[in-house]
Amino acid sequence: MATRAKKAGADRLIKKYPNRRLYDTQTSTYVTLSDIKNLVMSGEVFSVVDAKTDDDLTRNILLQIILEEEAGGAPVFSTQMLSQIIRFYGNSMQGLMGTYLEKTMQSFVDIHNKLGDQSKGMGAGSSPEAWAKMLNLQNPLMQGLMGNYMDQSKELFVKMQEQMQGSQNLFGGFPFTPQPTNTEKE
Numbered sequence: 001m002a003t004r005a006k007k008a009g010a011d012r013l014i015k016k017y018p019n020r021r022l023y024d025t026q027t028s029t030y031v032t033l034s035d036i037k038n039l040v041m042s043g044e045v046f047s048v049v050d051a052k053t054d055d056d057l058t059r060n061i062l063l064q065i066i067l068e069e070e071a072g073g074a075p076v077f078s079t080q081m082l083s084q085i086i087r088f089y090g091n092s093m094q095g096l097m098g099t100y101l102e103k104t105m106q107s108f109v110d111i112h113n114k115l116g117d118q119s120k121g122m123g124a125g126s127s128p129e130a131w132a133k134m135l136n137l138q139n140p141l142m143q144g145l146m147g148n149y150m151d152q153s154k155e156l157f158v159k160m161q162e163q164m165q166g167s168q169n170l171f172g173g174f175p176f177t178p179q180p181t182n183t184e185k186e
Helices: 033-041 058-071 079-088 094-126 128-135 140-165
Strands: 012-016 022-024 029-031 046-050
Touching: 022 033, 033 046, 033 058, 046 058, 079 094, 094 140
Parallel strands: 012 046
Antiparallel strands: 012 022, 022 029
């Protein structure tokens, strides 16, 4: 059993004990899932390890936080989306799905950050509440922007599929059909 010592510049280390308590080695205090969520929200880099075996439990803890958030109010994931994600486990496309979701999420974060940078000069209108109202997914403008983003993602995927068809038709089972190009419409 290897022990992990806290080094300068290393990730913050949280140890999970058999009694299910979480111990922050940086602050020498017990913490809750809510405290871990606050670390995530503040951008703190950390890892959670089993105190006895030193196994990495970070993903498990993050999944617990997501589960609590999903159960606690307005969920991010619909039942249909969760079902679709589950269907990819054990599927040969599992790795591609994970990569796709990660890149899509990163694109969304980049857009969010760019909007945040642009809002700094807006004064009082740049409060979190003002942005929440403006970016509410029920807002038709935001729905249109997200719809366009998803259409572009779909188009890129279709183009990739078309390129792959020359060598191997790996993606033939997907429900996307190539959109006619401008020359085909005439």
